[in-house]
Amino acid sequence: MSKKIQVAIADAQVLCRVGLCDVLQRNPDVDIAGQAGNADELLKIVEERPIDVVVVDYNQPDFFNPEIVADIKKSAPSTHILVISSDDRKERIYQVLEDGVNSFLTKQCDEGEILDAIKATARGDKFYCHKILDLIIERSFPSKSEDCTATPLTPREKEILTLVAKGKVAKEIAADLHISPHTIYTHRKNILRKLNLTSPTEMIVYALEHGMIELSDRS
Amino acid sequence: MSKKIQVAIADAQVLCRVGLCDVLQRNPDVDIAGQAGNADELLKIVEERPIDVVVVDYNQPDFFNPEIVADIKKSAPSTHILVISSDDRKERIYQVLEDGVNSFLTKQCDEGEILDAIKATARGDKFYCHKILDLIIERSFPSKSEDCTATPLTPREKEILTLVAKGKVAKEIAADLHISPHTIYTHRKNILRKLNLTSPTEMIVYALEHGMIELSDRS
DNA sequence: GCAATTATTTGTATTTAGTCTAATTTAGCG
DNA sequence: CGCTAAATTAGACTAAATACAAATAATTGC
Numbered sequence: 485m486s487k488k489i490q491v492a493i494a495d496a497q498v499l500c501r502v503g504l505c506d507v508l509q510r511n512p513d514v515d516i517a518g519q520a521g522n523a524d525e526l527l528k529i530v531e532e533r534p535i536d537v538v539v540v541d542y543n544q545p546d547f548f549n550p551e552i553v554a555d556i557k558k559s560a561p562s563t564h565i566l567v568i569s570s571d572d573r574k575e576r577i578y579q580v581l582e583d584g585v586n587s588f589l590t591k592q593c594d595e596g597e598i599l600d601a602i603k604a605t606a607r608g609d610k611f612y613c614h615k616i617l618d619l620i621i622e623r624s625f626p627s628k629s630e631d632c633t634a635t636p637l638t639p640r641e642k643e644i645l646t647l648v649a650k651g652k653v654a655k656e657i658a659a660d661l662h663i664s665p666h667t668i669y670t671h672r673k674n675i676l677r678k679l680n681l682t683s684p685t686e687m688i689v690y691a692l693e694h695g696m697i698e699l700s701d702r703s
Numbered sequence: 704m705s706k707k708i709q710v711a712i713a714d715a716q717v718l719c720r721v722g723l724c725d726v727l728q729r730n731p732d733v734d735i736a737g738q739a740g741n742a743d744e745l746l747k748i749v750e751e752r753p754i755d756v757v758v759v760d761y762n763q764p765d766f767f768n769p770e771i772v773a774d775i776k777k778s779a780p781s782t783h784i785l786v787i788s789s790d791d792r793k794e795r796i797y798q799v800l801e802d803g804v805n806s807f808l809t810k811q812c813d814e815g816e817i818l819d820a821i822k823a824t825a826r827g828d829k830f831y832c833h834k835i836l837d838l839i840i841e842r843s844f845p846s847k848s849e850d851c852t853a854t855p856l857t858p859r860e861k862e863i864l865t866l867v868a869k870g871k872v873a874k875e876i877a878a879d880l881h882i883s884p885h886t887i888y889t890h891r892k893n894i895l896r897k898l899n900l901t902s903p904t905e906m907i908v909y910a911l912e913h914g915m916i917e918l919s920d921r922s
Numbered sequence: 923g924c925a926a927t928t929a930t931t932t933g934t935a936t937t938t939a940g941t942c943t944a945a946t947t948t949a950g951c952g
Numbered sequence: 953c954g955c956t957a958a959a960t961t962a963g964a965c966t967a968a969a970t971a972c973a974a975a976t977a978a979t980t981g982c
Contacts, residue, residue, distance in 0.1 A: 496811065497789075497810045497811060498722075498811075498812070498813050498814060499718075499719050499722035499723060499726070499787070499810055499817075500718050500719060500722055500810075501722070502721075502722035502725045502726055502814070503717075503718035503719055503720070503721035503722030503723075503725065504718060504722075505725075506721045506722065506724075506725045507718070507721055568718070570716075591716045591718055591719075592715065592716060592717075593717070594717050595717060595721070598718075638928085638929060638930085639929095640929070640930065641929090649904065650904065651901070651902035651903070651904030651905055652902075653902075653967090653968075654968070654969075655967085655968080663930085663931070663932085664931070664932055664933080665968085665969090666931080666932055666933065667930070667931050667932065669968090669969060669970070670930085670931075670932085671930080671931095672969090673969090673970075673971095674929095682870075683870045683871075683872060684903070685867075685868070685869070685870030685871075685903065685907060686870050688904055688907050689870070689907070692911075857957085857958060857959085858958095859958075859959065859960095860958090860959095872939080873939070873940080874938090874939085882959090882960070882961085883960075883961055883962085884939085884940090885940095885960085885961055885962070885963095886959075886960055886961065888939085888940060888941070889941095889959085889960080889961085890959085890960095891940090892940090892941075892942095
């Protein structure tokens with residue numbers, strides 16, 4: 485008798501939890517060991533009992549955020565993580581992939597992909613849906629793809645852009661990074677040139693659209 | 704023998720459709736008459752057979768958008784509409800409510816509310832979850848509520864704020880409005896003071912959150 | 923290892939943007 | 953009519969940003 489795959493479902497929306505439950509149980513080897521509507525509930529579950537796979541949407545402010553991946557790995561290092569999220573911010577997706585999630589699906593995926601993904605993830609394999617694979621390939625072979633969606637910015641420039649977009653002025657950024665304000669000016673000028681922007685405001689919009697910063701709170 | 708409530712589920716995400724299916728079928732009077740993953744599929748369903756209630760998330764670009772409400776009413780005027788969406792833009796929510804949806808839930812709602820809502824909607828009644836009711840009340844009695852969500856800005860200040868948030872600098876705005884740049888500075892300063900903001904960045908965030916401007920495109 | 927390129931950093935002189943203070947004009951209201 | 957809020961503006965001053973020029977530091981490709 486092989487032990488069933490112990491799965492924890494973590495999603496702030498009850499509808500998605502119900503949907504996941506329904507879909508996952510079409511695999512008779514899967515045992516839904518727990519459901520969580522927020523990060524605290526999830527961490528309690530993975531600390532209390534052995535979980536093979538956590539299915540989680542990390543992109544639900546106030547309930548789950550990207551740090552949940554590291555938290556799970558800390559609380560239960562042997563647990564595999566399957567993300568099912570509709571995050572559309574490339575940078576954040578890359579970050580989460582680097583943080584070590586095993587598999588990544590979007591919420592546009594169908595039952596078949598979800599069932600395949602849960603099997604692969606339970607085995608410790610990786611599983612990515614097409615949209616995510618496209619992103620990974622785009623990042624790995626930036627020159628191959630014809631579009632220029634990959635930011636041509638250097639790491640330092642991205643760092644500066646993020647801070648500028650957060651509303652900090654050059655002097656503050658300079659103080660933060662312990663460099664001269666002039667350096668900030670130069671970087672900012674280069675960023676504007678590279679991105680074909682004209683005003684700092686457009687930088688904010690750019691940063692927002694690329695997930696480099698976030699709107700703080702939305703009522 | 705009373706006829707069952709004929710329900711069509713319209714959501715681009717298969718997970719949500721499955722979840723809705725599961726939840727709705729806990730009411731034995733409900734008959735899932737069809738499921739649609741995009742607007743065309745949905746319209747085909749409501750044109751082909753009599754649907755009592757359409758459960759739809761209008762906020763899924765490329766699949767469903769707010770115009771779906773009017774389209775449904777045109778194709779099947781007697782169909783009641785229950786929105787389950789996680790739209791967070793007040794102005795759009797107000798618009799959809801005006802377009803004549805019967806009921807409005809968010810995706811944060813639980814099974815109980817969904818089941819109550821489907822019953823009420825099938826009867827032709829209205830059903831709004833707390834978040835939406837709060838919005839309606841806030842709009843109906845703007846002065847009554849103690850919070851200051853209603854912008855204390857003068858019309859001119861709103862105008863300036865919009866232009867600033869669009870990325871125009873003071874001089875451009877001044878040229879547009881045929882007034883002195885100093886006027887813009889003064890207005891901007893007053894806006895920041897009234898809204899308790901410190902940087903132009905926060906003005907953009909504020910404008911975005913209040914639907915005064917929109918991000919152009921997101922890939 | 924060296925040349926070439928790119929990334930990162932800085933300074934000086936100059937220009938522009940923005941703040942502070944204060945004041946004027948306009949329009950609505952009891 | 954006097955009162956108040958809104959809208960407008962100027963002058964003096966300060967901070968921010970740019971143009972320009974260039975020095976290091978790190979990477980890449982022979």
